[in-house]
Amino acid sequence: xxxxxxxxxxxxxxxxxxxxxxxxxxxxxxxxxxxxxxxxxxxxxxxxxxxxxxxxxxxxxxxxxxxxxxxxxxxxxxxxxxxxxxxxxxxxxxxxxxxxxxxxxxxxxxxxxxxxxxxxxxxxxxxxxxxxxxxxxxxxxxxxxxxxxxxxxxxxxxxxxxxxxxxxxxxxxxxxxxxxxxxxxxxxxxxxxxxxxxxxxxxxxxxxxxxxxxxxxxxxxxxxxxxxxxxxxxxxxxxxxxxxxxxxxxxxxxxxxxxxxxxxxxxxxxxxxxxxxxxxxxxxxxxxxxxxxxxxxxxxxxxxxxxxxxxxxxxxxxxxxxxxxxxxxxxxxxxxxxxxxxxxxxxxxxxxxxxxxxxxxxx
Amino acid sequence: xxxxxxxxxxxxxxxxxxxxxxxxxxxxxxxxxxxxxxxxxxxxxxxxxxxxxxxxxxxxxxxxxxxxxxxxxxxxxxxxxxxxxxxxxxxxxxxxxxxxxxxxxxxxxxxxxxxxxxxxxxxxxxxxxxxxxxxxxxxxxxxxxxxxxxxxxxxxxxxxxxxxxxxxxxxxxxxxxxxxxxxxxxxxxxxxxxxxxxxxxxxxxxxxxxxxxxxxxxxxxxxxxxxxxxxxxxxxxxxxxxxxxxxxxxxxxxxxxxxxxxxxxxxxxxxxxxxxxxxxxxxxxxxxxxxxxxxxxxxx
Numbered sequence: 001x002x003x004x005x006x007x008x009x010x011x012x013x014x015x016x017x018x019x020x021x022x023x024x025x026x027x028x029x030x031x032x033x034x035x036x037x038x039x040x041x042x043x044x045x046x047x048x049x050x051x052x053x054x055x056x057x058x059x060x061x062x063x064x065x066x067x068x069x070x071x072x073x074x075x076x077x078x079x080x081x082x083x084x085x086x087x088x089x090x091x092x093x094x095x096x097x098x099x100x101x102x103x104x105x106x107x108x109x110x111x112x113x114x115x116x117x118x119x120x121x122x123x124x125x126x127x128x129x130x131x132x133x134x135x136x137x138x139x140x141x142x143x144x145x146x147x148x149x150x151x152x153x154x155x156x157x158x159x160x161x162x163x164x165x166x167x168x169x170x171x172x173x174x175x176x177x178x179x180x181x182x183x184x185x186x187x188x189x190x191x192x193x194x195x196x197x198x199x200x201x202x203x204x205x206x207x208x209x210x211x212x213x214x215x216x217x218x219x220x221x222x223x224x225x226x227x228x229x230x231x232x233x234x235x236x237x238x239x240x241x242x243x244x245x246x247x248x249x250x251x252x253x254x255x256x257x258x259x260x261x262x263x264x265x266x267x268x269x270x271x272x273x274x275x276x277x278x279x280x281x282x283x284x285x286x287x288x289x290x291x292x293x294x295x296x297x298x299x300x301x302x303x304x305x306x307x308x309x310x311x312x313x314x315x316x317x318x319x320x321x322x323x324x325x326x327x328x329x330x331x332x333x334x335x336x337x338x339x340x341x342x343x344x345x346x347x348x349x350x351x352x353x354x355x356x357x358x359x360x361x362x363x
Numbered sequence: 364x365x366x367x368x369x370x371x372x373x374x375x376x377x378x379x380x381x382x383x384x385x386x387x388x389x390x391x392x393x394x395x396x397x398x399x400x401x402x403x404x405x406x407x408x409x410x411x412x413x414x415x416x417x418x419x420x421x422x423x424x425x426x427x428x429x430x431x432x433x434x435x436x437x438x439x440x441x442x443x444x445x446x447x448x449x450x451x452x453x454x455x456x457x458x459x460x461x462x463x464x465x466x467x468x469x470x471x472x473x474x475x476x477x478x479x480x481x482x483x484x485x486x487x488x489x490x491x492x493x494x495x496x497x498x499x500x501x502x503x504x505x506x507x508x509x510x511x512x513x514x515x516x517x518x519x520x521x522x523x524x525x526x527x528x529x530x531x532x533x534x535x536x537x538x539x540x541x542x543x544x545x546x547x548x549x550x551x552x553x554x555x556x557x558x559x560x561x562x563x564x565x566x567x568x569x570x571x572x573x574x575x576x577x578x579x580x581x582x583x584x585x586x587x588x589x590x591x592x593x594x595x596x597x598x599x600x601x602x603x604x605x606x607x608x609x610x611x612x613x614x615x616x617x618x619x620x621x622x623x624x625x626x627x628x629x630x631x632x633x634x635x636x637x638x639x640x641x642x643x644x645x646x647x648x649x650x651x652x653x654x655x656x657x658x659x660x661x662x663x
Contacts, residue, residue, distance in 0.1 A: 045617050045618075045620065045621040046617075047612055047613065047614075047616070047617035048617045048618070048621075049614070079453060080614050080615075080618060082579065082582060083579065083581070083582075083618045085578060085579050086578060086579045086581070086618075086622065087618050087621060087622060089578060090621070090622050090625045090626070091621070091625070093625075094625050101578055103578055103579055105579065108448075109448065109582075110580075271460065272457060272460050274443065274456060274457075274476055276443075276453045276456035277453035277456065278453060280453065280457060304415070304612070305415070305614060306614075307452055307453045307454055307614040308453040308457075310413060310415045311453060311454055311456075311457030311461055312457075313413055313415065314413035314416070314457075314461040314464055314465060315457070315460050315461065315464050317413065317464065318464035319464070331415065
């Protein structure tokens, strides 16, 4: 049995490490590129959101490479993500890409027993014990957190760097080394090294970089291909940024920190008081938070037609005027007009820079 | 002072119209409706709504803006849940906020969350509405019960008899019954001798049965209804084709159309997408071609 999964940011690093550790064969789909998207777009319905199209391409590529089982997460939420599995299966079957499907569904929908059963089926004919799996999962969680910690540091410091591309290079190096390590333990040593390395990059504390918050739809934030490598571009431009929504955050909210999440969902913010599905409420709250934490602006990312984020956008457009926060909304679809996106982002950053100077020097 | 409640006639008003009308009539509250969609309403909506939203959302914004200065309270239902584990589009849950920031009216908007899967919550919601309108609780409860009764008694859906061809007309109620948004689709189909059946005329159990084979239990009520009804009617030979009316960038339809299409193999299937552009000739041509195809299939 060869397992595969659609890409979701850096999740492939973690999944392939766990599979190595557990002796489960897995096929990592080729990294997302335009060819993947084109292949997916060809077979997907026209109106579906961008992540789906990329995922169709991913799974077709993996099945070509010999995978025979697809594992993916699902949700019971209101957003389309929950129906992805069903539609993916329907489309792949129709076009002759047959595979076994293991859908890791929400506990509320299928019950914990069924979920564990499905989880176990990924792991058929196992060579390792359950205890070892638990340990591997615990260790990989640490690895994920460590990578994200590194990223966070980069995002925080890149604006001060003498040469911002140093940061970008080090991040790419680190990720590829972690992906190629033979065990989780090795990955941990690699990461420790890089944590030390990152502290040695020359900084210029005199600088006063623009600080923005990245928010919006989860896939667009986590998968660099889906946002036209926006983070790399911001690093190159010397803009500091922060991003709450990451894979680690997702794990925390859905698995480990469930009760904390319930409290967060109930909290009222005065602009959007109800969790309406997806992460629309978080998006609205992050804009408010950006104001209190003194950021210069917010960039909201969403794929075309994303239902929850449209609501968020609608609320933010009035709210941002009221609280005095600058927000740029960027909608991504399968058209790869990179120049268009870049122009808008550059203009937005320029505008923030000018505002900052104006306020600082009191002209 | 008489209180006046404004009721925009878009979106799910098309499904719960009897309920809403009876409820407010029983409370003896003055109401002002904005029901008929016109070019003017659509233009108003397009101007005040976020541009990524779908056509029915924009129409609803138009109706709300139309009522903005004519009423003391604006009734914008926030429907969060239908049956157990059944949801609707996220835009409905955030509808009041969307409309409020769109038409720039923030006070006196009735928008308590409605969860239809919990009868207790549901009645509480309406008691709250009654309270904010200064109506006694017992009166609200009796109005609620009468409205529910009338809603259940009302004959829903369209089931045409006596036409040469029959098709299943799928889609959201606000696309099917708003004859401005769908450019008189039903009349046009009738003029070609095509009768329509809508999802309300298929038994709930039959619809449920059709979704049994899925790897994921469907959770959108519109998806389940349209898929279940379309598949059931097609499998039981009650229809000659499927016409699906959908609005551009509708998230739910993007999935239900594709899954229905993949599951009724080689069956006449016409998907009509509407948006704020009103190019009627294009739709006429497509309906005509579809009617011709049905006719040919019958002859050969």
